[in-house]
Amino acid sequence: MSSLVVIPIILIAKVLKNLEMGFIAALLAAVAWSYYNRTMAGYYDTDMLNIVLPMFLLWSIIWAIQTKQNIYLLLTALDILVYRWWYPQSYSLEFSFFGLILAYTLIFDRKNSFNYKLLAIMMFAMMNLDGFVRIALVGLTFYVLVQEKFDKYIYYILGLSIAAFFISGGFEPIWYRLELYVFPSSVSASDEGLGLHFFTVMQTVREAGHIPFETFANRISGHTITFILSILGYIYLSFKHKVMLLALPMVGLGFLASTSGLRFTIYAVPILALGIAFLITEVSKNLPTQKMKLLSMVMFTLAILYPNYKHIDAYKVPTVFNKTEVEVLDKMKNIAHREDYMIGWWDYGYPLRYYADVKTLVDGGKHSGQVNFPVSYMLTNTQEEAAKMARLDVEYTEKNFESNRTGSNIEQMTKDYGFNDTNDFLLSLQTDINLPDKTRDIYFYLPFRMLNILPTIGLFSNLDLMSGEKKKTPFFFISRQFKDNGSKVEFGRGIYLDKTTSNIVIGKQTLPIKRFVKTSYDKNMKLHTNVQIVNATADLNVIYMSNYNTFLVLDERMYNSLYIQLMVLENVNSELFEAVVLNPNVKVYKLKI
DSSP: OGGGGHHHHHHHHHHTTOHHHHHHHHHHHHHSHHHHHHHSTTOOSTHHHHTHHHHHHHHHHHHHHHHOOTHHHHHHHHHHHHHHHHOGGGHHHHHHHHHHHHHHHHHHOTTOHHHHHHHHHHHHHHSSSOHHHHHHHHHHHHHHHTOGGGGGGHHHHHHHHHHHHHHTTTHHHHHHHIIIIISOOSEEEOSSTTOOEEEOGGGTOGGGSOOOHHHHHHHHHSSHHHHHHHHHHHHHHHHHOGGGGGGHHHHHHHHTHHHHOGGGGGGGHHHHHHHHHHHHHHHHHTSSSHHHHHHHHHHHHHHHHHHHHHHHHHOOOOOSSOHHHHHHHHHHHTTSOTTOEEEOOGGGHHHHHHHHOOBOSOOSSOOOHHHHHHHHHHHHSOHHHHHHHHHHHHHHHHHHHHHTOOSOHHHHHHHHTTOSOHHHHHHHTTSOOOOOOOOSOEEEEEEGGGGGGHHHHHHTTSBOTTTOOBOOOOOEEEESSOEEOSSEEEEETTEEEETTTTEEEETTEEEEEEEEEEEEEOTTOOEEEEEEESOTTOOEEEEEEGGGTEEEEEEHHHHTSHHIIIIISOOOOTTTEEEEEEOSSEEEEEEOO
C-alpha cells in the first residue's frame, strides 16, 4: 500500500508538465531510507498510508489551484476526511496546508475566489466533529460552492467555516501535538479533578529523540550530498513553480526530525525527491543531444538510488517476537478466553492481542502516561500491590467501556475508595482493601527481553502523582560484558564486585550487598536458585543469571518487584499467582484474585 505514493508524485509532476521528474522522484521516494524502514513488508503501522494520503491531498490542492475545476474542491475535502479517519493525528498537517494556501492566495492570487472556496471546504472537512457529520457538511458546502449565485458570499462562507472550526475545538488537537513534539516536557498535568501528574511517553520513545545531522540527511535522501542537492532542487522547483511552495508543511514536518525524532523524516522524503529529480531533469535538458539527455538522467538517477539500495540490502531488523515467544502465545490462545486480559508493556500490546487473542491495557496506540502508570506500577512493585492494581485497573477499564467514561483510572479509584490524595490510595494497596468483583482472568506476560527496558518502565510509576515530583530512582544495573579478574568481577561503568569483601564498588562508593543470588536451568529447563545472605541490613543485591550470562545489581525495591520475583527468580506468592508457562524466554502467570 505504501508504494501507492508514486501515484500522487507522478500526478503532481504531470500538472507541472515534467513527467520525467515525476518518474525519477517516484523511484527515489519509494525506497528512501526512512520510507523503506517504516513501510517495509512485515512492519505493520499506519505509516503504510501516512505519506500516501497527504501526498494525494497535496496533489488535489495543487490541481485545484492550477485548474480551478470544482471537482478538486470535493477531492481535497474527501482526502482530508479519509486521512483523518486513517490517522487521527493528521490535524496539524491539514491545518498547515490551509495556512500555506491562505498565504499563497494573499500573496500571489488574492482576487481569485476559487482559492477561498478551497479554503472554506477544507475548514469544514477539518472540524473536530464526528466523521459522518463532516461528510454531510462537506457535501452541503460543495453544493453551495458550485452555485454561481453564492460566489458573492464566499468571504462570509469562509469566515463561517473558520469560526466553526475553532468553535468545534479544531485547534485543540493541533496544540496538543505541538506540546507533544515541539514543546515536550517530562511530566504532564491534568487541569481537572485531582490535577494528577503523569510521565510523558515521548521522553522514552527512541524514535522521538534528537538525531545527528548525517542520520537526518541519510534518512530523507540516502546521502548527505543528495540531501543538500535535494534542498537546492526544491528551492529551484518552487522558484519555477510557485505552487510547490504548498509542499512546505511536509518539508517542515520532515525537518522537525532534527530535534523531535527520526520518525518525522519520512514526511520530507517525497517532496525532496521531487527536488533532486527536478535538478536532474534541468541539468539533462541543457545537453546537446537526446541520447546524452537520456543517458545523463539514467546515470544521475542510478547515483541517487544507489545509497538507498545499499541501505535496504544491509537493513536487517529482528522480528517483534522470537519463535519461542510466539509458541508461548499460541499456547495461551487455547488457555485464555478472548475477554481475558494479558498484562505486558505497551511495546508488546499489538502482538499479544494478535497471537494470544486476548485484551491488553496498553499497546502501540494506547500508551499515554495515565494508562502506562498502572502497568508500570504492577511490574515494578511487590506482588501484593501488583495483584491488587491489576484487578482494579482491568475492572475499571471494562467499566469505562460500558459507561463510555474517559479519564484516569487511578483518579477514579482514588475517589471511589474515599481518598483525596492518590499517594494515600496507593499506600492502601499494602493493606487489605475490597477489590471489585472478578469478571475475567488476568495473565502477566513477562519476557526476558523486558529486562532491558525495566528502568524505563519504572519511570512511569516512580512519580508523585499529586505534585509531579520524581521519587528516588531505584538502583538497577545490567552487565553482560563483565570480567572476572580473580579478586573482583568488573561489571563496567566503574562498578565491580569485590569478592574478598563481598562489597559493591560504585565509583568512589563502597557498599555492602544483602544477597548474592545465582540462577541456573537444568536440562529440563527447570530453574534453580542459590541465595546467599551476605549482610541482612544492606540494600543492594547481586543476581548472576548464569544461563543468560548476565549480572544484575539492584536495590531491595527492584529486587522485590513483581518482574524480578516472577521472571528472574520464579519466587511466586502462591496465594496471588500461579505459573502457566515457565520458559527461559518468557513466563506467563495467572492472577488468582
